[in-house]
Every structure is written in structure tokens, then in C-alpha cells.
Amino acid sequence: MSFHDASTREFPPFSTDLCIKCNVCTTVCPVARVTDDFPGPKYVGPQAQRFRGPGVGSGAPDRSVDLCSGCGICTRACPAGVLIAETNNRARAAIVEERGSSLRNRLISDTDLLGRLGVPLAPLANIGLKNGLARWMGEKLLGIHRRGPLTTFARRTFGSWWKRRGGAVALPPVPDPSRTVVYFHGCAVNSFEPDLGRDAVEILERNGFTVIVPRQECCGLPFISNGLYAQARAKARRNLASLAEFARAGYRIVGTSTSCTHALKAEYREMLDLSDADATAVADATWDICELLLDLHDRGELDVGFAPMVEPLPYHPPCQLKSHGIGTPAMDLFALVPGLRAIDSDHDCCGAAGTYGLKVERWQIAQDVGAPLFAAVRASGAARAACDSETCRWQIEQSSGVPTVHPITILAESYRRADTAVEEPWRRIV
Amino acid sequence: MPRADVVVIGAGLAGLSCAAELAERGARVFLAAKGMATTHWTHGGLDVAAPPGAQTSRAGVHSLAATNHHPYRFLAVDADAAVTAHLARMSSQGMPHVGFLDDPLTPIPTAIGSLRRAAILPSAQAAASEPWADDGLLLVGFRRYRDAWASYSARNLRNARWPGGPSEIRAVDVELPGLDRLHNIAPHVLARLFEDPVWRSRALSAIAAVLPAGAWRIGLPAVLGLDAHAEVHAEAERAFSHRVFEMASLPPSVPGLRLFEALRRRILTRGGRIQIGFDVVDVERTGRRIEAIHTEAASRTLRIAADAFVLATGGIGGAGIRADHGGTLTERVFGLPVAAPSRERWFNDDPLLPHPLEAAGIEVDDDLAPPELENVRIIGSALPGMHYLDERCGDGVALASANRVARSLAASHAVAA
Numbered sequence: 001m002s003f004h005d006a007s008t009r010e011f012p013p014f015s016t017d018l019c020i021k022c023n024v025c026t027t028v029c030p031v032a033r034v035t036d037d038f039p040g041p042k043y044v045g046p047q048a049q050r051f052r053g054p055g056v057g058s059g060a061p062d063r064s065v066d067l068c069s070g071c072g073i074c075t076r077a078c079p080a081g082v083l084i085a086e087t088n089n090r091a092r093a094a095i096v097e098e099r100g101s102s103l104r105n106r107l108i109s110d111t112d113l114l115g116r117l118g119v120p121l122a123p124l125a126n127i128g129l130k131n132g133l134a135r136w137m138g139e140k141l142l143g144i145h146r147r148g149p150l151t152t153f154a155r156r157t158f159g160s161w162w163k164r165r166g167g168a169v170a171l172p173p174v175p176d177p178s179r180t181v182v183y184f185h186g187c188a189v190n191s192f193e194p195d196l197g198r199d200a201v202e203i204l205e206r207n208g209f210t211v212i213v214p215r216q217e218c219c220g221l222p223f224i225s226n227g228l229y230a231q232a233r234a235k236a237r238r239n240l241a242s243l244a245e246f247a248r249a250g251y252r253i254v255g256t257s258t259s260c261t262h263a264l265k266a267e268y269r270e271m272l273d274l275s276d277a278d279a280t281a282v283a284d285a286t287w288d289i290c291e292l293l294l295d296l297h298d299r300g301e302l303d304v305g306f307a308p309m310v311e312p313l314p315y316h317p318p319c320q321l322k323s324h325g326i327g328t329p330a331m332d333l334f335a336l337v338p339g340l341r342a343i344d345s346d347h348d349c350c351g352a353a354g355t356y357g358l359k360v361e362r363w364q365i366a367q368d369v370g371a372p373l374f375a376a377v378r379a380s381g382a383a384r385a386a387c388d389s390e391t392c393r394w395q396i397e398q399s400s401g402v403p404t405v406h407p408i409t410i411l412a413e414s415y416r417r418a419d420t421a422v423e424e425p426w427r428r429i430v
Numbered sequence: 431m432p433r434a435d436v437v438v439i440g441a442g443l444a445g446l447s448c449a450a451e452l453a454e455r456g457a458r459v460f461l462a463a464k465g466m467a468t469t470h471w472t473h474g475g476l477d478v479a480a481p482p483g484a485q486t487s488r489a490g491v492h493s494l495a496a497t498n499h500h501p502y503r504f505l506a507v508d509a510d511a512a513v514t515a516h517l518a519r520m521s522s523q524g525m526p527h528v529g530f531l532d533d534p535l536t537p538i539p540t541a542i543g544s545l546r547r548a549a550i551l552p553s554a555q556a557a558a559s560e561p562w563a564d565d566g567l568l569l570v571g572f573r574r575y576r577d578a579w580a581s582y583s584a585r586n587l588r589n590a591r592w593p594g595g596p597s598e599i600r601a602v603d604v605e606l607p608g609l610d611r612l613h614n615i616a617p618h619v620l621a622r623l624f625e626d627p628v629w630r631s632r633a634l635s636a637i638a639a640v641l642p643a644g645a646w647r648i649g650l651p652a653v654l655g656l657d658a659h660a661e662v663h664a665e666a667e668r669a670f671s672h673r674v675f676e677m678a679s680l681p682p683s684v685p686g687l688r689l690f691e692a693l694r695r696r697i698l699t700r701g702g703r704i705q706i707g708f709d710v711v712d713v714e715r716t717g718r719r720i721e722a723i724h725t726e727a728a729s730r731t732l733r734i735a736a737d738a739f740v741l742a743t744g745g746i747g748g749a750g751i752r753a754d755h756g757g758t759l760t761e762r763v764f765g766l767p768v769a770a771p772s773r774e775r776w777f778n779d780d781p782l783l784p785h786p787l788e789a790a791g792i793e794v795d796d797d798l799a800p801p802e803l804e805n806v807r808i809i810g811s812a813l814p815g816m817h818y819l820d821e822r823c824g825d826g827v828a829l830a831s832a833n834r835v836a837r838s839l840a841a842s843h844a845v846a847a
Contacts, residue, residue, distance in 0.1 A: 023682045024466045027618045036612045036619075043614075076707025079465035079749065265728035283729040298431065325708040325727030327431055346698065 016087055018080045019046035025074035025084055030349040031067060034368035038067040041074035044091070045084040052091060065091045069353035069362075069369070070225050071319040086270050089224065093271075096227035104143040108355045109222040109231065115191030118153035126152040139360055148358035149394040151192050158185050158194035159213075167201075168212040177250035180210040181292070182243065184253050186260035187218035188390035199412035200256045200289055206415060207296060207303050212251070215242045219263040224271055225354045236268045236279075244278035247285035254287050256408060258321035258388040259354065261288045265324065288321070290329035290388065290407055297336070307417035309410060310339035312382040316373060316396060318389035319349050330388060330407035337414050343380065347373040350387070352395035367399060374400040386410060434460040434703070434736040435843045437723060439763055440750070441706060442467040444810025444828035445742030446693035447516055451836035453700035454519075457843050460734055461697060462725055464709035466690065468748065473540075473678040474652065474685020476527070476550040477818075478513060478826030480535050487549050487826070488531040494823055499789070499815030502823065504796050505830040512833035513550070513826070520552075523692035524660055528556040537595070539567065539649060541578050541679040543586025547822070552685055554654060554663045557647050557673035566598035568646040568672075570637055574609045577617055578651035578679040596647070602640055607632045620653035621684045624662050630655075634669040641670060652676035652684045659688060708732070710763045718804045720764065738805045738839050739764075742832070745811040746770075746787045759790055761812070766800050769793045769814045784817035791815065798835050807835040 019042065026032055026040035038044075044065040051060040065088050074084040107114070118125040128134040135146040144150075162169075172180060181204060189197040201211050220235030243253055243264075255261035264286040268274045287295075296302040317328045334342035350370040351357050357366030377385045377400040385404040387393045397404040438449045441463035452459040479490030479502070488509075495506040502509075509531065517527050529550040536559045537545035551559055567587070571580030584601035607629065609615055624630050641648070648666075654676055655662035666674045678685050697704060711731055712724035720739050724731035741763060743750030752760050757773030770790035778785065791814025792800050798807045809831035811824055818824035 022471060023616065024470045026616060027470065027682045027687060028466070032614070033622070036614055039614050040616075077466045079467055081464070081709070262728055286729060294431070322707070323728060325705075325725060326732055327703070327705060329431075332432055 015081060015083045016046035016049040019078075019082050020080050021046075022079065024077050024079060028073050028077045028348065030071060030073065030351070030369045031069050031365060035067070035365050037064070039064055041068070041084045041088065044068060045074070045087050046082055048091070049087060052094070063095060066095065067362075067365075068092070069349070069351070069356045069366070071349045071353055072323045073319065073348055076322065083270070089227070089271050092227040093229045094227075097229070101226065101228055102143065104359070105226045105355075106228065106231075107142065108144065108358055109226045109228055111187035111191070111218045111222055112235075115153070115157065115187055119155070119157050119191050122153040122155045129153075143360045144358050145360045145363035147398075148360075148363055149352055149391065149398045150358065151390075151394045154192055154194045156194065158190045158197040161194055161198065162213050168210065169214055170212070171245065171249060172210070172212070175249060176210070177252070179208055180212060180251060182246045182251050182253045183211050183213050184216060184219075184243070184255040184260060184264065184286070185213065186216075186255060186257045188257060193390065193406075196256055196406050196409060199406075199408050200254075203289075203293070203408060203412055203415065204254070207293070207301070212246070214246065219260040220272075221259050221263040221267065222355050224263065224267055225356070229272060233272050233274065236263075236272055236274055239264070240268070240274065240278040240282055243282050243285075247278075247281040251285065252287050252292065253282065253285045254289050254292050256289050256388075256406060257390055258288050258318055258324060259390070261286050262320045262323055288324060288326065288329065288388070290333055291324070291326045293411075294329040294332050297333070302336075303415070304336050305418050306337040306411070306414040307421055308339040309337050309414050309417070311341070311384075312380055313340055313342045313410065314345060314377045314380045314382050314385040314402075315342045315407070316345040316347065316350060316377075316385065316387040316392065318387055318392045319353070321388050330386065333407065333411060337411070340410070340414075342386070345373055345376060347376065350392045350395045352391045354391050357391070357395055366395070370395060370399060377402050377404075431732060431734055432458075434458050434734060436460075436738045436740060436839050437462060437734055437736040438740040438742055439463065439710060439723070440467065440742030440744060440810070441465075441469075441690075441704075442742060442744060442748065442810060442828065443469060443472075443689070443825055444832045445740070446690070446697065447519070447829055448740055448742060448809055448832035448836050449702055449704075450519060450693050450696045450700070451515065451833060452840055453697050453702035455836065455840035457840050459697070459702040460736065461702065461704045462708065462710065462723065462734065463704075463706045464749065466706060468744070469686045469690040469693075470683060471681045472683055472686045472689070473546075474552050474683060474689060475538075475548050475555060476513065476516070476825045476829075477548070477822040478509060478531060478550065478829075480547045480549075480822035481820065485534055486532050487535065490535070490821070490823070491531070491826065494821055497815075500821075500823075501813040501815055501827050501831065505827060505834065508830040508834045509826055512829040515833060516829050517550070519696060520689075520692060523696060524657070525688060525692050526553045526660070527551060528553055529559065537592055539569075539583065539587050539677065541583055541651070541677045543583040543590065545587075545590055545592060552676075552688075554652075554659060554676045555685070557675040558649065558677075560673075562594060562596045562647070564597050565645050565647045566600065567596035567649060568641070569599070569601045569649045569677075571601060571603045572609065572615075572620070572651065573603050573605045574612075575615050575620065575651065578677070580649075583649075583677070600642070602642075604637050604640055606636055616682070617651070617653050617679065617684045618656070618682055618687060620651070621656050621659075621687070624653060624655040625658050630662060630665065634666055637666075638669050641672070647673045647675065649675055649677050652678040654684075656684065656688060656691070705732075713764060715803075718802065720803060720806055723763070737843065738807065740807045740809060740835055740839070741792070741812055742810045742828075743812055745813075745816075746790050748811055750812040751790055753787070761792055764803060764806060766792050766802060766806075784820045788817050788819065789815055797838060798831055807839070809835055
């Protein structure tokens, strides 16, 4: 999201003093648009903030802030520079700290644990994830909506593939930060979408990078979204401890999830108050993969030998990407692929918001928020859609019925096609 | 980030319409703004010029052009073309307007029961500007809706000096279906309800049921739908068998939301780019040229390079100019010098007189370029010499300056290409 000046950088709630009560944020809030239970960002943010503080009770004046999905559009719309979404996230964390959290929220936030349990049991676990009775029980026992957007476990983690491949995990003996990058795969690639990680490695290597995959855990964003700051800080500290030496040595840290990379860039500092030298070095070194590839292209260094991909491609820039403030680099990359007709969804939010759309009491809100997007994706007639964040992809795919992939998947396919394409005879004649 | 031809900074009426005009003329335009802006706080009509005494907007433009420092002294020639282009653009986006520069400035009732003089209005507000003859004014309020009070407006309007006004002014409050079950009844919430054909038909019937007999013109809070507002307005007139007009009330202004959305879509469909939510934090300057701006980002900054940069960030009442406690005024993006009265003249004995600081702004030449930077243009209320609250000239100056800059930059881009 955004830094404004030194007085607000340390502690977003102070920025609420800048609120001029203009209500612009309430007009753009996707949750307030679909449910009257949520009074909107101004009310739960700058208005309510005046009633919060030491001795007042963290839940003051009520708990409606918990309906915030954390999409961050309010912060971007605000003309006065109030860090509304960040303030709301901290307010939720204060409620959780005082009143505790549900087993469900602690479970769905712990994606590393789910992966450790699910991947070894993948065939069985996946039957459960697809089984109506099991999902019904999950809803009744845990409060995970039976139609919540869950994907299936991979049979093998990305980490184990990398290990078998003999990929680098530590600083190279001869430093080469200009042609070597660190890959932050996050929990989703590790346990659910290892193919996306392989595509990323392939693309980076094709463009002349050596890839290092150091020790890492889930970025902690699911814990942050659920107000579980202590658990999130534990994840963050371990990631920072592992990544900081690469960042300080000048290596870029590249991620394929705009959610993880945003956590590394912003949330560790803005929400978890981790603003030491390690956190700053890692934030400054972190890149979204499309951001990195576009930067490469701006320097004339990207391999633009993309084979044609003649298809319409509805593309949804996720909320977390929008909070990066880097534009929509995937759209610029799609423009390099002949025949690809990418269409920006121009829709605010898919509704999933990480774990929000899984919760039985939030599922309908999440569906209603994303409904116009799902309809547009369906109406496009496209065979697939693209989106940079995993839970958004799962939500769009499940609710629109249109398979949804990461932009990198499209680019990797195009590169592969270029490699296998038979050379046109007329080229040889010339 | 691909290089742009022109970067426009600011998303008020000036910045949005400049970016739209540029995109329509084939320039690659990037609009960067730190947040959404003044469109959401306006009444939705077009204030071109209504200084005290002027009978038409054109007369207002001429009288302001004759004053020493007013931007109209060199922008007056652009007013016709700029307003024409804006109205055509609005019309193409489903927002037709009535009136032009030569139409009489007519008193229009406001939500607080005062009168403002206007001539160019969205068609959903047009019925308020037509001669009243023997028609009465019936203000309709919605129970539980706290942002517009019909009886309060009516009482103030009855006490107002309104020559040629309605024969009678009355107010009535209506219970709209389902509002008793809602907690958050904001203008945009009602506007979205009016988009739903089923709810709308029940709501219009509920209003029609309480209308008294006689020849009335009906003033409603400005919440008659968003995208479908022309349809909602027409349906309301059919349901009531009376002319209906909207009155904007507390922010967020629904007519302003429509205006913002119409211009935003126009820019995007013509290939322009928009980034809202990130302030300009750095600029790259070589001599008298700006090479690129940097906008804030989650880490590092986003570099946006272009041939020209249009500053539409607003004046002292907007976000373009800041004052510190010592009396120094700063232009926030390029650090340009600000023309303003000295610190000891910042105060008036009468708080209701125009504030001297309103006129603060960036001095420019006839191309709207500041002397310090050759590829920067200043538009809208960042220009000096206006008292736009009293002169009611803010929209006209925004459009005229945006139009002049867009035409000249698009032409130089076409030559360069």
C-alpha cells in the first residue's frame, strides 16, 4: 500500500487524523457494495479509530471491522492519505489478541502445516477436498464453506522437486547478483501449484538468470489477514533471517504470488512493525516476477521470442498487485505475445481475499463481490483466464468455471512453443 | 513501464478531461493520482463562470477575462471549444446535459435550501432551471436517509429571495421499501438500489402515492441510479407524470460519481492508463525538462517517463499546493514557485469574503507552461488569480486549460511521430 510521510509510516492508525470524512472510500468498497452488515471503510477505520486505544477495549466501538476483506482499495482511493485498510487490519488484530481466534481461522491460516499434512497424503486428501460429504462435514465442524474455493494438494512439493534437481539453495561462491535471483515460491507453489514454480524457474533461466531457492516458509499473509500477528511475525522473522543475507548482497528476491511479494515489500513493515535493517533490505530487494520481466524488457534484455498464442485472455489484476503500485506488468508482457488478446477485467476484487471467501459466514459476500467478474470471464468465451494471486485464481476458476492460470504460465507456454515450432520454409529460402 | 507521450497528474475534472482529450487524439497518456478527487464532492453541473452580475456564462467569462490576473484573460478563447468537447464526451457516455454559454444563469435550488446560479446542467437536473410559470416545487425526502432533508430545504427556500420562482414550495417525506432493514443508507447505496428495476418500480410507486394534486415539479435527492440513471430519471417522470430533477447533497455526490466514471471509462477505452492511489514522490529533471516522475510503491518507486507532464493537482483547496506554518507555499510535485499574497495578507476581517489564498497558484505563459520547465503544463485550479468559489469558474477554467493543453500536446506529439 502506500507510505506518506514519516509521521504515518511508523503507525498507520495515526494517519486517520488526516480523514476529511468525504466518504470516497465508502463508494469504492467492494464489501460494503454487497452487504449492509459492513458499514464501510470510513466508519470502521477513521471514525472508529477514535474509540480505540489503551484502556478502551480493543473491540471498540463494535466488531464490524472484521467484515473488512483487506482488499486495500480504500487506501488507494483516499485523497487525504489515510492508511485505512492498514488501520483496519491492525484493529482486527487487536480484537483477536483480546478475544482469541477460532480454530478454523488458525487452521486455514497455517498453510505450511496444511501442506505438510496434505502433500504426503495427496491422493487421499484430494478425494476429501472433492468429496461433497467431507466438505459438508468441514463446513459443519470447522466453518469452511463447502463450496469455498479450495484447490488440491500437489503430490510432490516444489521444494522436493528443487532438491532432486540439485538446485542452488545458498549464496554462490562467486557473487553474481546481476544474473542470479532468489525465488520466493511461497506456500501455494510449494504445496498446491509446483508447476507454476517450474514455469517461473524455466523463464528466469531462459533469460539468463541462475536461480537460488533458499529456505523459506509461508510469507505469513494468511495469518496477517486473520489478525493472528504473533504467528505471522514468527513466519516473517524466519523468512527475513533466511532472505536478508541475499538482499544485502544485492540479490533480487522474485516471487510468483503478488500476495507474498506484497507481504515482503509492505505488510511486514506496515502491519507487523518489523522495520529493522533486515526487513528493509528484503522489502527493497523484492520483485513480482512480471515486474522483474518487464524491467528486463525496458532494458532491452528480455528474450522476446514469444510464439503466437492466438486466444482471448481475460486478465484480472488482483487487489494485492494493485497495492504494489507497479501498474499491471502482466498486461505489458502479454502485449509482447503475438495473437494474445488480453483484456483487463477492470473489476475491483474477486471476493476471495485470501481465506475470506472460504469462511462459511463470508462465502456469500465473497461470491457477490466477484459476481460481475465471474460473469465477464464467462461471457468472454475464453478457454482460460489469468490472475497473479493464487486464491484469486482458485476463486475465479471455481466460480466462473473457466480455468485460471498465472500470467507466467501463458508466457512459459509461448516460449516452449517457440522452441518446438517447425521453422517456416520461407525463412530458409531467404 | 512503457514510456508515455504525456503523463497527467491529478484526477479531478481538469486532469480527467485532459487525459480523455489526449487519449481521444491518439496520444499514449498515463494519468497518475494520489487518490480520487473533487469530482466526488461536486453537484455534477458545470460552473463555467457566474460572477456576481453576469447574466450568462459567456458574459461571466468576459468579465473575468477583463480582470488583471484571472486565467480567463488568456483562456476565454478556449471556453467554447472546451465546453462543447466536454458536453459531447458526456453525451457519448450516456450523460447528456442541457444549456450552454449563452443560456441565462438561473437560480437552482440546493439541498440546504439556498439558490445557486447555473446554466449548464446534467439532464437529470434540467427541470430545475426551466421557467416556473405556475408550477409549484415539491421536494421529496426519504425517511431514514440522513443526507437530504426535504422539509429543511423547503423552509429555507420559502425564505429565500427567488424572483420568478415556483408558485408554492412544499416538502413531503416518503418511506421507501426496505430502508427500515438497512443500517447504511448513503447516497451511493440508494443509487445502487435505484439500479434494480424491481425495487425501483416499488420505490417510484411509493413516491407517486403521496404526491398531492396539482402542477408540480419534483425535486429528489440525487440518487437516481448510476450507470442507468437516464433510464431511472425517465421512469420517475413517467411514474409521477411530473418533471423531476435531482439535487446533490452531502458527499459522496452521485452526479459526481457518474462524472468520474464516465471520464475514467472514456480514458481507458481510448487506450489511456490510470493509476490511482500513489503520490508522486520524486522527479527526474535535466535542465528545464522533466524526464520522468516516480510514484510511491510498496517498495522502491515506479518510474514513469514521458515527453510532457501535465500538472492537474489542484490549488490551495486541493492537493497541489501546501502551506507551512511559516507562510511558505510549496507546489508539491515539481517544487515550482507559487504566486501568492504575503503571509500578513492571508486574513480577512470578514470570514465570508473570498479568501486571499484561493488565488494562489503557479504562474504560466500562454501555453500554460511555467517559466522554469519547458515540458510541463499547469491546468485547473493550480492556476493563479481565481476566486472560484465566488466566481463559480472552476469547472470552466479546468476544461478550458485542459483542452488547450491537450490540443497542443497532441499536435506536437503527432508532428514528432
